[in-house]
Amino acid sequence: MIRSELVTRIAEMNPHLYERECEAVVNTILGTIAEALANGDRVEIRGFGAFSVKATRAWQGRNPRTGESVAVDEKKNVAFKTGKEMRQRLNPREPETPEEIVARMLKAS
Known part of the structure; x- marks a missing residue:
């Protein structure tokens, strides 16, 4: 969207x-x-997720065309971590099979 x-x-x-x-x-x-x-x-929207800023340290990169070493400056990137409700919507738990129900009931007793 x-x-x-x-x-x-x-x-x-x-x-x-x-x-x-x-x-x-x-x-x-x-x-x-x-x-x-x-x-x-940090920005947190309950049930949806949290945005935060992560710093990437400077490193020595390589120019893919010439193979020459290039210094890459440190950068800041946005990280997003999904909230619990969003994860559950994206990965709905599948219904238990009869065998799983019996195993869970035996384990509880």
Whole structure:
């Protein structure tokens, strides 16, 4: 899903709002997240996940075309860790087989 699809979907779910108002809300949320990450803060959205900034140290890279060594500066990257609810939605637990139910019941007793 891209940003415009998100705005359209929010507008469809909220017919009392204009699409430009929904776009302003999406832009404000994403801008606030980007600003917090730029300041080095961690952003957590319960049930969805957490964004954080990770630093990558400088290293000696290699130019693939010439094979020459190149110094690569340290960088900061955004890391995202999914929340528990999101992981459960992505990986729903499959129903237990009758054998697993019996094994669990025997183990409990």
